[in-house]
Amino acid sequence: MxxxxxxxxxxxxxxxxxxxxxxxxxxxxxxxxxxxxxxxxxxxxxxxxxxxxxxxNPIAQQLSTGRHDAIAVTLPFLTYPSFVERLRGVQHALASTKFDLMLYSADVPDNPGKPPLPISKLRADGVLIISVPLDDSHVQQFLNSGLPVVLVDLFHPDHHRVFVDDIEGGRLATQHLVDLGHKRIAFLGDAFDEHKTFQAMRERFKGYRETLAAAGIPFRPEYHQQGPHGREEARVMAAALLDMDKPPTAIFAGSDTQAIGVLDVANERNIAIPQELSVVGYDGIRDSEFLDLTTVAQPLYESGIAGVELLLAILQDEPATPQEVRLPLALLPRGSTAAPRT
Amino acid sequence: MxxxxxxxxxxxxxxxxxxxxxxxxxxxxxxxxxxxxxxxxxxxxxxxxxxxxxxxNPIAQQLSTGRHDAIAVTLPFLTYPSFVERLRGVQHALASTKFDLMLYSADVPDNPGKPPLPISKLRADGVLIISVPLDDSHVQQFLNSGLPVVLVDLFHPDHHRVFVDDIEGGRLATQHLVDLGHKRIAFLGDAFDEHKTFQAMRERFKGYRETLAAAGIPFRPEYHQQGPHGREEARVMAAALLDMDKPPTAIFAGSDTQAIGVLDVANERNIAIPQELSVVGYDGIRDSEFLDLTTVAQPLYESGIAGVELLLAILQDEPATPQEVRLPLALLPRGSTAAPRT
DNA sequence: CTGATCTATGGAACCGGTTCCATAGTAACA
DNA sequence: TGTTACTATGGAACCGGTTCCATAGATCAG
Missing domain, CATH: 1.10.260.40 (lambda repressor-like DNA-binding domains)
Incomplete structure (x- = not known):
């Protein structure tokens, strides 16, 4: 034309x-x-x-060499700051290489169940999958395609990955509250899904339960709220907790976004933070600092960098066994937690 | 290998x-x-x-057809929510097409002055430039390359663009404050730069001055604070305004991010919003709703969609004259503005 | 019934690189 | 000085599609 x-x-x-x-x-x-x-x-x-x-002409080069000089990145729709932060890391790491960044969203509004990306027509040398819960059939497709894949914030035994120890993170948060003297500690997080690669929430919860057990505090199922992710959804769950006869004195939220929802409710009800309620988040997004939120910080930006580095290394060596890179967690005690009122 | x-x-x-x-x-x-x-x-x-x-094999197809089936998107490093929101729109619009999305960051930390993208080796059929201040030499390179370009949130006479009327936006915000009875209205925004395509801040300021003039309120240069973008930077500017002998009763911030910086300072100093200080933001990012911030909302997500649609249309028709798509603005009056105390 | 026109199809050139393989020229060796 | 081993280089095949162009067979008009 x-x-x-x-x-x-x-x-x-x-x-x-x-x-x-x-x-x-x-x-x-x-x-x-x-x-x-x-x-x-x-x-x-x-x-x-x-x-x-x-x-x-780069296309002619690609055709004859078989290389693409591009990396495909899939991540959930950019609604939460933690994904954006990871993407920033990816972008930064890729900027100093010859590789271009092809962005795919796993969850487009029109098409929620859509497979994250059409593998067969993927024009990339490798794939970075960040925080996208994949089910087994998708994972299998990737394995069959022979395309190098690195998972970030996800787990599957057959794939390379960059991760944090979320059980440890759950422990860190809960232990902090236990150390402050709390006995009535609630956990507010996403619903679990057995069949997906996204297991982080389950592990944070596991760390929470282990720490309670170690401290001799019985687990109270009514203190465990789970539901879809989001600030608004967290408000509803927080309200349910605070409406109880014996409300918790501390809430460990599985993400900062959810913790902020808890703070919203506390604010509405004039519940003093941290005097009347302690709140711990998870992730360490930027807003957590501004809101003076105690949180378990994970290296989000760095996870993007580490993901790229791992993928590029794999592109060179094609190691036989799945590689793992573990990033550190750190509890950041800030103004949203204190000893309970006695 | x-x-x-x-x-x-x-x-x-x-x-x-x-x-x-x-x-x-x-x-x-x-x-x-x-x-x-x-x-x-x-x-x-x-x-x-x-x-x-x-x-x-897609590469072979590309080589023989000359098409890439990809769109390059350049935008500033993803530090501000408004960019992310626009990118979401782009992503959404592209998802239903055959085009892939190649993401380029204009401003990588290591390399601040770096040209946004290496045009010669760009493997895309068109380029979407979002909010990246380009200087004339870059613009010229694009024009010479013959690659279709659409600007979003930018202006250059020779390029297609998607825009909002920022002068009008400046008027909307200022008129709202005038209507409430404010006389001491400050403007807090980015520093201007003559030689760039990013003119939005200048135009918002222009709308502000026009409205003041129309209302018979003299412009006071000391009420005009300008500096680098950012929440922290805005805090400094807000503090300077509030430290004045006759501090403003209302502040119009050029972006929500900056408005949030103003709110921070008010909060620190126990200045009651809106009783003692009215604040208006600009953009309509999600947080503005949670913070109950009065703002001039522009369709961020929609601007991404519109940008893609315009670019795809241009890819088909190659119109001779620069096309323009104007998106509407809306003042959203919320809890951060009220009449001044007399 | 025959020449003209149309339709479905195959062969080959082409897109613009990379790389295998053959070769001419030189250096090294005996 | 003759033979061998390199070295630098060019030609051509190749990557895997698309598309121009020629052709065989079918259809149609006179």
């Missing part, structure tokens, strides 16, 4: 070869500075390249 | 042609369901394709 575009870069490698009086193979060698080319011919070719303002 | 990858998709169009007993041209015709192919041969070819699980 458009035959004669303005094409300043329609100069091909053959034009360069002809003008420089060499063969195309030699030009190609100069471009990839491979093998031995006489210093003199190299200079001549380079001069011609500069003169003609020749730029190699 | 890796000669024999597992290659389930190493079946080529010629394999299909041979097996189906037709020519490659016919297979190609079936793939692109172009021209006339007998219903019978079509079926036979399709059966063979299914049987062999043949998937066309």
């Amino acid at each position: 458009n035959t004669e575009k303005k094409d300043p870069s329609s100069i091909t490698i053959r034009d360069v070869a002809r003008k420089a009086g060499v063969g195309v193979a030699t030009v190609s060698r100069v471009l990839n500075n491979s093998e031995a080319v006489t210093e003199e011919t190299r200079r001549r070719v380079q001069a011609t390249i500069a003169e003609l303002k020749y730029v190699p | 890796n000669t024999e990858k597992k290659d389930p998709s190493s079946i080529t169009i010629r394999d299909v042609a041979r097996k189906a007993g037709v020519g490659v041209a016919t297979v190609s015709r079936v793939l692109n369901n172009s021209e006339a192919v007998t219903e019978e041969t079509r079926r036979r070819v399709q059966a063979t394709i299914a049987e062999l699980k043949y998937v066309p």
Whole structure:
């Protein structure tokens, strides 16, 4: 529909070869500075390249080499700050490489159940899957495709991954509250899903229960609220907790977003934080600092960087066994937690 | 370095042609369901394709058609919610098309002055530039490259764009404060830069001054604070305003992020909002709702959608003159503004 | 019934690189 | 000085599609 575009870069490698009086193979060698080319011919070719303002066509390079020089990144729709923060890390890490970043959203509004990406037509050398709960059939597709995959914030035994120890994180948060003297500690988080790769919430909960048990505090099922992720949804769950006859004196929320929902409710009801209610979040997003929220900080930005680095390493070596990179967690005690009133 | 990858998709169009007993041209015709192919041969070819699980190699398609089936999106590093919101719109709009999304960050920490993207090696059919202040030399490069470009939240006379009327937005915010009876109205925003395509802040300021003038309120230069963007930076500017002998009774912040910085300071100093100080923001990010911040809402998500739609339309038609799509603004009066105390 | 027109189809060129392989020229060795 | 082993280089095949162009067979008009 458009035959004669303005094409300043329609100069091909053959034009360069002809003008420089060499063969195309030699030009190609100069471009990839491979093998031995006489210093003199190299200079001549380079001069011609500069003169003609020749730029190699990346698509042709891809076709003949089989490489794409691109990484596909899938992550949930960018509604939560933690995903964005991870993506920033990915972007940063990729910026200093030759790889481009192809972004795929796993969950487009129109099409909630859609498989994250059409693997067969993926034009990338590797895939980074961040926080997208995949079910087994998708995981299998990736394994079959032979495309290198790195999971971030996800777990599957057959895949490389970058992770934090969420059980430990659950312990850190809960132990902090126990240490402050709390006995009535609630957990507010996402609903669990057995069949998915996203297990973080389950593990945080596990750490919570272990710590309660170790402290000799019985687990009270009514103190465990679970529901869809989101600030609004968290408000509803927090309200349910605070409406109880014996409301908790501390709430451990599975994410900062949810913790902020708890703070909203406390604010509405004039419940003093931390005097009347202690709140701990999880993630360490930027807002947690502004809100003076005690939280278990995980290296979000760094996880993006680590994911890229791991993927690039795998692209080179193709290791036989799944590689794992563990990132550290840190409890950041801030103003939203204190000893309970006695 | 890796000669024999597992290659389930190493079946080529010629394999299909041979097996189906037709020519490659016919297979190609079936793939692109172009021209006339007998219903019978079509079926036979399709059966063979299914049987062999043949998937066309996208790179080869790109090479021969010259298309990329990808859109490059450049935007500032994802530090502010408004950029993310726009990106979400882009992502959503692209999801229902055949186009992939290649993400480029204009401002990588390591490399602040770096040109947004290496145009020559851009593997995309078009470019969407969102909120990235470009200087003229970059704009020129794009124009020379012949690559279709759409600007979102930016202005340049030679480029297509999606925009809001920021002068009008400045008027809306200021008029709202004037109508409430304020006389001492400050403006707090980014520093201007003549040579860039990002002119929004200047225009909001222009709307502010026009409205003041129309209301017969003299402009007081000391009520105009400008500095780098950011919540923290806004706190400093807000503090300067509130430290004055005759502090403003209302502050119009050029963005919600900056307005939130103002609220921070008010909160620290126990200045009652809106009784002692009215605050108006700009953008309508999600947090503005939670914070009950009066703001001039612009359609951020929709701007991403509109940008993609405009770009795709241009890809088809290549219109001779720059196209413009204007999106509406709306003042959302909320709890952060009220009449001044007399 | 025959020549003209149309339709479905196949072969081959093409997109623009990379790389295998053959070769001419030179260096090294005996 | 003759033979061998390199080295630098060019030609051509190749990656896997799309599409131009030629052709065989079918259809139609006179």
